[in-house]
Amino acid sequence: MTISLHTNWRDIPAAAHGCAAALGNFDGVHLGHAHLLRSVFAARPDLPPAVVTFEPHPRELFRPQDPPFRLTLCTERLEALRALGVRHVFQIGFDRAFSELTAEQFVDDVLHNALHLRHVGCGPDFAFGHRRGGHVGFLAERTHQLGMGFTAVQALADEGGPFSSSRIRRLLQDGYPSEAAGELGRPWCIRGVVQHGDKRGRLLGFPTANIPLGRHLEPARGVYAVTIRLPDGRSHIGVANIGRRPTINDGQQSRLEAHLFDFEGDLYGQELSVCLHTLLREEKRFDGLDALKNQITLDAALARQALGAAPSSH
Template identity: 75%
Template sequence: MKAHLHTDWRDIPDTARGAVAALGNFDGVHLGHAHLIQALHTARPDRKLAVVTFEPHPRELFRPQDPPFRLTLSQERFAALSALGVQHVFQIAFDREFSAMSAEDFVTRVLHEGLGLHHVACGMDFAFGHRRRGNVAFLTERTAELGIGLSVVPPLSDALGPYSSSRIRRLLQDGYPERAAEELGRPWSIRGVVQHGDKRGRLLGFPTANIALGRHLEPARGVYAVSVRMADGGVYPGVANIGRRPTINDGQESRLEVHLLGFSGDLYGQTLSVALHTLLRAERRFDGLDALKEQIARDCTQAMAYLSTHEFAPVTART
């Protein structure tokens, strides 16, 4: 069943009202988020399953000078939530006006009147409203008064503590996409539009699709074995470089460049989803283009060997 995306909480169709919704930012849509959504569905299986989330992430509004940190942008997050069985995604525009809304108005005007929610679920540390003055205690009291059910769900944890987006970001920045995949329930992906580059890869014999990292987190720089999902659903193995290409130039902008193995064709303007599976080697400078070309050939062989011996089915949540 395909989920429905709603971006205006003031204009929700009757068919989407009366749902039960999990509340949060859901950056990454990791196993902890899946645990929250499943707990809600278990509590109220008779109702349409929904999520209330925000775009952009509040941190992007309040701290625009911070380096990009997002695990999933809107489109990728929506796809991940849909895969979990969510039927309605209420994506609230988080702007200056909305950030000034009181906790009382968020519960009354948005959750109750705007979305018509029957039951909500959140984590134990959920905070909301102007200056995050709303907390679980307030939510418990106010939802009871409005006749809205509430589930406060303890976090899903392992030996290292609760699953969190911050923990997954650290794993990716440290070069461990396999471990990040275990906590996400799927490989981490960067989705973006293929842009024109300087065509150096084509001259080296390894044409690449260039995708700006944009607001995505920058993982450890280096070369990765990847799989690439096309707009039509087709998937190709590949090898990708994330970094500043020190052998070719001293550019200041990191980028994602991916070479699809076994593919030939024009990808400019297409939206690709590039899943990182393992870091093959760190970024480094080579003594000339011939040495770089030889290394890229070895990278392709190593990437294909890795991908051919690993399966990337979704990981089951560990409880």
């Protein structure tokens, strides 16, 4: 199913008018988000299913000093929404001017007059407008006055409480990617463009694709069993390190270095998705490159085992 991304809310094509849209940031597109989407779209199954979201995340604008926290950036979020049946994504550029809109202006000028939505829905914590002045009750009242449908959706919860992006962030930071995957409905992936490194992995016999974390959340530092999706759709299993490489002590910021098993080819400049499955060990410093190479060999064997793959023949 195709999905259309609209990034200029003031100029929406007529073909995208008349949708039923779920409202939110949708960082991670987790099981709670999937529940919200199903609930909103079930209320009006005759309308094209859509999402209204924001870029950057408001927290990135208002608290730029915070460490990166994003679970999904635009491309990964779009793919996850497409997999859930969304046809249109209205991705609003969130800047200072937009943040000054009142709650009433957001509903009237954006949702009603610009996006031409016929039905909207949100979770219980959705707040909008200048200084988060709008809430679910106001949205229900104002959409009714404008002749728009509205669905208030209760948060999906389990014994640990509501599913949330912050809960998933904690799981990843604590080193539990498989548990995070259970709440996302899929493995958590870091997507980025492969950059040139110092070629040290190649010297160790394990060439790596180096991907900066950028605006992604930094999970627990260490070595992971991973799968890597290539731009052509193929997947490879592998092993990846996330951290600051204390043995080499290059003083650089944390990054992801992924070694693809049984792969030969040039990946520089290509955009990969590296999906974390199991944390094999925490980051540690080794006494020299020989000890590091021996550990990487062991890590690779453990990753193959964790991923259910046959051991390497070489």
